[in-house]
Amino acid sequence: MDVGTESKLYIGKYEVVSFLGRGGMAETYRCRHHGIGGFEKHVVVKRIRPEFAQETLYVQMFLDEARLHGVLNHSNIAQVFEIDEADGIPFMAMEYVDGPTLTEVYRKASAQKRIHFGHLARVVSGIAMGLDYVHNASSMDGKPLGLVHRDVSPGNIMVNMDGVPKLLDFGVAKAVDRMVDETQGGGLKGKVRYMAPEQIARGETSPLSDVYSLGVTLFVVTTGKLPYVGATDAELMTEIVDGRAVSPSELDPDYPRDLERIVKWAIHTNPAKRLPNGRMFHSVLDKFIAEGGGYSTEQEYLDWLAALFPTADSYGVESPPLSLMSEGGSSGTGSAKDVRAAVV
Structure with a gap:
């Protein structure tokens, strides 16, 4: 109705x-x-x-x-x-953010056989700059926040239809002045398959942990696979801690070697030997886009996105129709409780 x-x-x-x-x-x-x-x-x-x-x-x-x-x-x-x-x-x-998640971008590009290493690297490069900003952010009174996102993954990245990637969801972020201690509630924070080895082994998180997670994200959206083969979380954690990542070229012989070096650098088991920060991650990806096997102009990238998602209904989660949402709802400034009841 x-x-x-x-x-x-x-x-x-x-x-x-x-x-x-x-x-x-x-x-x-x-x-x-x-x-x-x-x-x-x-x-x-x-x-x-x-x-x-x-x-x-x-x-x-x-x-x-x-x-x-x-x-x-x-x-x-x-x-x-x-x-x-x-x-x-x-x-x-x-x-x-009017656009798809990076997960949706990969799936659509894969289904249409339009995987483009340079265009996907552009998305990750933008998020690398966002992470560098997050890691160096300060409070309103100038105090370092000490922020670590801890949940970087393709599902927490969206791309608007101007091609700008956006990092979402700071629900499990670590900060120096969180009012709730990060250990409350127990358990590891984030998605195991994107976690850095030092977080799994010792519970340590830092900006380098986010760099690692973004490296795994880059691996996943350019190969369609995780760098590990474990079938359970326990098996995955063992492989991650032991550094048993496969190389992208093992999955795709045509994988660009310049990009493979970047991926391996980003997901190095030893944080001290990993890409040092988001800004450097951005820099090496931009060089790959401009000079390496992932050549991509901004216009080509935007045309690629537009071809993958020609209309707004070609991405996003299907939502209940408004007629359904109105049932049991209230008028005017209806209560939040009414909204929940109407959409469940």
Whole structure:
């Protein structure tokens, strides 16, 4: 059924357009922000799941993420605009990235036999610059944040249709002044298959851990495989710690040797022998793009993206229709709890 003005759903001042997804602690919605003079802007609203809204630890973790992410201002980092609450449930309003994840980019390029090493290197190069900014970021009063993302992976990278890659999701980021100790809740933080060996073996994370994760990301989106063959997390962790990575050229004899050297440097088992920082990662990838086997102009890259994703409905998660979302919802400034009930 059609949704009239009187039955629109809101989270705070943000009109819900569609449900995007749900994670372990939070859920996300595509929303519309209205202003005077016909102003409209799409945003992503991420809010803590209602069942955790009274759990002090979960709320503090969510607020930590919003506070740390909100300080960051870089073209390769999805922006946080504000944090607020609706019906006692905290939420943050973030930049809406109109485009696919890097996972979707790889899958579409692979399916269409359009894998281009230089274009994919461009995406990773942009994220490397974003990470370098994150690792050197300071608080509003100039104190180093000591940020480590700890969850760099293709699914946490999006590419807008202007070709700009954006790093998302600072939910498990490490920082010197997090209010919730990173060890609370137990377990390793991040995805095992992208974790650095020092994190698995000793629980140590640093900017070099993020460099490693980005190196694995580059390996995955240029080969379609992980650098390890373990079938379980336990097997993967053993192989990662032992440094038993396969070479990209073992999977693809035509893999560019210049790019292979970069990948191997980024995922070196010994952090002291790894690519030293995101800026250097960006620099060597840009050289590969300009001079090596991955030659790619910006226009060629944009044309490639446009060919892979000719329309907005060729990427992204399918969302429940608004007619479904309106059932059981409320009107006006409807409660966040109503929104959840309507989309589940």
